[in-house]
Amino acid sequence: MPYEKKEKVYCFDSEIFGEVKSISFYIIKAEKPAVVEPGPNAAVEKILHALEELKIGKDEVAYIFVTHIHLDHGGGAGLLAKFLPDARVVCHPKAVKHLVNPEKLWIASLNALGKVAEGYGKPDPLPEERIVAVKDGIEIDLGDDLMECLLTPGHAPHHASYFLKNDRILFTGDSAGVYAFGRIIPTTPPPFKLEDAIISLEKMMRLKPKVLAFTHFGFAENGDLLEALKVKLQKWGEIALGVAKDEGNIQTLHSKLLEKDGDYKELYELTKDSVIISGFHQLTLLGLLEYAKSKV
Ligand SMILES: [Zn+2]
Structure with a gap:
């Protein structure tokens, strides 16, 4: 499978609905390997394939980082966790109940996205004991690196972002908008909160990330992107x-x-x-x- 690589992070295209450069997922080849953004159910097979190509055993994956529960980001967490027996799923505390019982989320997704939600697939419930709900600023040990967890509401109240500290790579989910064709725009679905989104952006700017890893789509050198998004x-x-x-x-x-x-x-x-x-x-x-x- 083709990928892009920065330091020990691999970015793959999940090519949902055959669309390229819309939804990415990331694999961190750390001492304790991790997946960032399981994406929708429809991406799970590709993630398993990518792990195999990187020679990471299914029982070696220590964490699955979910930025938020929207189907294109966290919808596949329950299904992926079934294949990765020792992986714990990391998320915002407000995401836990939806991952454990995705019924309400599924109905809301069908209402908001219709056929697209059906194409993504209905989330599988995730056993609560597999979940790590993070506090703002806590660090998760990946062996040769640390993942700092940030609560970044705005796009959604249950949004978290993750910062790989040694490599200075920030996984933004949707908290820094959509980046495509060299342009960045916000993504502001209901119940969008502008004030929260700005505070979250400022929190991320303070980390001075070198690289931003967008879910939509791929790596970008930070430069002034976070500042540009704030202005926008x-x-x-x-x-x-x-x-x-x-x-x-x-x-x-x-x-x-x-x-x-x-x-x-x-x-x-x-x-x-x-x-x-x-x-x-x-x-x-x-x-x-x-x-x-x-x-x-
Ligand atoms: Zn998204």
């Missing part, structure tokens, strides 16, 4: 507030963003045939507008 989030917040004050709808918000944000416009053009990204796109507009309406 603030700008989007102002645009959405204007639309909410004028009692506009999602279509109005979309038109305003097209007009005022060149990255948004270009990414919209480049990704409109992607089933996965267009699903996010609708939810991003909805969450942003609902947030703005709550402020008017």
Whole structure:
């Protein structure tokens, strides 16, 4: 399987629905190996295959890091854990109940994503004793490196990000938006909280990561990406507030963003045939507008 590599971290494309560069997963070849982002059920076979190619035994994997429970990130945690008998699943404390009993999450996902959710697959329940719920700032020992766990709500209340300290690689989940074709935009589904998202970004900026590992999609040298996303989030917040004050709808918000944000416009053009990204796109507009309406 093709991959990209930074230090001891391998990035693979899960190619869900045959779409390339939409959803990635990561394998850390540390003394205690780990998977970051099990992705949806539909990615699990690929993860197992990738582990085999990297010559990591199924019983060697020590951790599965889940950034949040949305199906494209944590939906496959229960299924993957069945194949990796000694792996513990690391997540935000608010994610635990959904991983143990995914029924409510599944219904909400079907409502929000429809056929895309069906393609991702229904999450398998995960036994509670396999879960490690993290506190902000705790470190998990991977033998030759440490993974610092950060609670990073905003995109979702149950979002965590993970920082591999020696390699200075930050796994952002959706807390730093979507990065594609060299452009970064926020992802803001309901119940999006702008203030929390900014605080989470600032927390991540303080770590000074060298590399960002996006779920959508792949590695990027940090440079000013986190700062750029913060500026953009603030700008989007102002645009959405204007639309909410004028009692506009999602279509109005979309038109305003097209007009005022060149990255948004270009990414919209480049990704409109992607089933996965267009699903996010609708939810991003909805969450942003609902947030703005709550402020008017
Ligand atoms: Zn996502």
